[in-house]
Amino acid sequence: MIAPAFRGAGIVVVAFERLRRRAQELGIDCLTLDVREGSRAHLLWTALGFESFGVMDDYARYNGQSFRGHFMAMRLGVEPD
Structure with a gap:
């Protein structure tokens, strides 16, 4: 997690x-x-x-709202598009 003051600076x-x-x-x-x-x-x-290879309903809940989650993968040795 990046501190809010540093988000958008390309650190990640x-x-x-x-x-x-x-x-x-x-x-x-x-x-x-x-x-x-x-x-x-x-x-x-x-x-x-990264590309999604699976989705889970009710992955997380926040303020009473349910969110789906994505399981993602990146194969190394292959440059992203």
Whole structure:
């Protein structure tokens, strides 16, 4: 999580690129994550090249509202479009 004052500064993109390169160096071929549908994080991970491979209804609840969750993956060695 990035502090609000630093959001939008590209910190996540830089950190993720370093993580992705290191994972490749270690021979890791796939990164996975899960995220609440429609969140800023969901948009970010999609923009970075992650693709949904599954969806869960009632993944999270906030203020009495239910949200779906996406399980996402990125195959390493393949550059995102």
